[in-house]
Amino acid sequence: MSLVIENVWPRTASWSGGELTLGGVGVRALAAEYGTPLYVIDEADFKERCLSWLDALPDGDVHYGGKAFLCPEVVRWLAELGLSLDVCTGGELAVARAGGMPPERVVFHGNNKSPAELRKAVEWGIGCVVVDSFTEIDRLAAIARELGVRQRVMIRVTPGVDPHTHAFIATGGDGSKFGFSLSAGLAMRAVAHVLSEPSLELYGLHSHIGSQILETDSFRLAAARMTDFVAAVEAEHGYQVTRLDLGGGLGIGYVPGDPLPPTPAELVAALQKETGGLHLAVEPGRSIAGPSTVAIYEVGTIKGDFVSVDGGLSDNPRPAMYDANYIAALASRASTAGPRPVTVVGKHCESGDVLVRDLPLPADLTPGDLLAVPVSGAYQRSMASNYNHVPRPAVVAVRDGGARAVVRRETEEDLLRLYS
Structure with missing residues (x-):
């Protein structure tokens, strides 16, 4: 049962x-x-859920998914506890700044970041930008070059995994608007593109397969495919990727009788089985705020x-x-x-x-x-x-x-x- x-x-x-x-x-x-x-x-409840993720991944990075719920006070809680923050718009970026999150602990997502948003992020000294299209790679490289910095980036890879969740919140399939398709070869092209830009530093690879996922199998499959891709990048380009951000998406129960989701510790253990010694990052949002x-x-x-x-x-x-x-x-x-x-x-x-x-x-x-x-x-x-x-x-x-x-x-x- x-x-x-x-x-x-x-x-x-x-x-x-x-x-x-x-x-x-x-x-x-x-x-x-x-x-x-x-x-x-419930402030105590929120913070205890943050700490459960930090305890589950002491040697990695926990980026709170700000889109679940964000305000300056929550940012202050996250900063004090030692979490990092994932934002996906200029507005969320502004809230991160207002709440005092150190810029090096902020990761900037989004499939259509505007030039103005990217410029603000780079000028602030943001820790990492997750690039989502070839246009964005060119756009970000030009901004970083103009500002005289070398901007860290992760490449968002679409691993072709069906997370068995609502279609509106499934993001890892080949038909997704997000990221570079692994199966179509676009992800490897994106790696080559980033490596060719002197103003960009390939900091790691990123994937996010969806939200409200209540089992570990989909996460493990995505982790395995991303780990294989890390090896393929080293074989083709001689570049060793050491950091893998496997996104968020852990589901929660909304009514009594809903399936009991994995704990943070159970999910992290499942991911680590597939990824070996890579430095892992996760992006819980719903499981903390909900x-x-x-x-x-x-x-x-x-x-x-x-x-x-x-x-x-x-x-x-x-x-x-x-x-x-x-x-x-x-x-x-x-x-x-x-x-x-x-x-x-x-x-x-x-x-x-x-x-x-x-x-x-x-x-x-x-x-x-x-x-x-x-x-x-x-x-x-x-x-x-x-x-x-x-x-x-x-x-x-x-x-x-x-x-x-x-x-x-x-x-x-x-x-x-x-x-x-």
């Missing part, structure tokens, strides 16, 4: 008198001070089996995009009423604005109650939009009975400020 997820709440979560407490702070007090919808990040955060909503209306809350599609697009599953729980009071199945929906003018389907909640649920949705830290607030001109929620960090906003709530004034 396969092991499954049993508890999806952060490590410090507890219940008292029917109220959910996170980091020693009750959700009623949090909602009263910061409003709803609200993202509550389980550490709970979304809090207030019930607004109840109409038949529909329970409408004050957020939805604009702060969590994952159910609409990926058919993602979540649970929610009454978090502000105790109830002795029996459960009845409901569908929790958002406030947006879309029939697809659904957060949780067929969820048993107390039959006496009423407007003003608070619902808590666990495992809400990855690709929710970071993908939030202003659809229907709804301001984006605040993010509050809790720890040891204290709370502080690390991302303030947007206001209507913020939205109107963009208009001329």
Whole structure:
């Protein structure tokens, strides 16, 4: 029998008198001070998950995948703990700088980095740029040459591995928009191209096969193919690649009963079996941020089996995009009423604005109650939009009975400020 997820709440979560407490702070007090919808990040939980990756790979590099969730305060946590950071846009680069991450510990991804973004990265002294196209190699080489530096690069290789995840988050197949195809010979051409540019230093090779992967077989196959490619590069060019970045993608459980994913230690051990003595880097994001955060909503209306809350599609697009599953729980009071199945929906003018389907909640649920949705830290607030001109929620960090906003709530004034 396969092991499954049993508890999806952060490590410090507890219940008292029917109220959910996170980091020693009750959700009623949090909602009263910061409003709803609200993202509550358990700082201790987040940091413990970071440390589990560092413990799993003490002789390698752990680059937190910033696209999962990023703000300057999170950058400060990462820097203090000793993690590096993976960014993929100029905006994420700016957040890295604002949070004080040393530039040599930042890796810059992306399949279409603009010349302006590349220039800012090189001028800042970024540790490594992951090149993704021949155009980018030429573009970056020219910028580095103009600035009089030798820029470290990794080449993103597409190893042709199907990670058995949602098509929208599978990135390692031959039809991917990312990287240089291994099977088509483009990866070896990219190596030759980089080696021919005096202003570039081939720092290592990179691959990333996808996201929300719940087994090690796909990772091991990608690692084996990349290790074979390292040997092929040395045979053809006489250049010894010593560094291999195998990306992120480790999945998490979202609801009780989901398959139990490998631990960081189990995944790293599987990768090391395939890669020998190469210096390894990994890029966890979802597995750190996801389980550490709970979304809090207030019930607004109840109409038949529909329970409408004050957020939805604009702060969590994952159910609409990926058919993602979540649970929610009454978090502000105790109830002795029996459960009845409901569908929790958002406030947006879309029939697809659904957060949780067929969820048993107390039959006496009423407007003003608070619902808590666990495992809400990855690709929710970071993908939030202003659809229907709804301001984006605040993010509050809790720890040891204290709370502080690390991302303030947007206001209507913020939205109107963009208009001329």
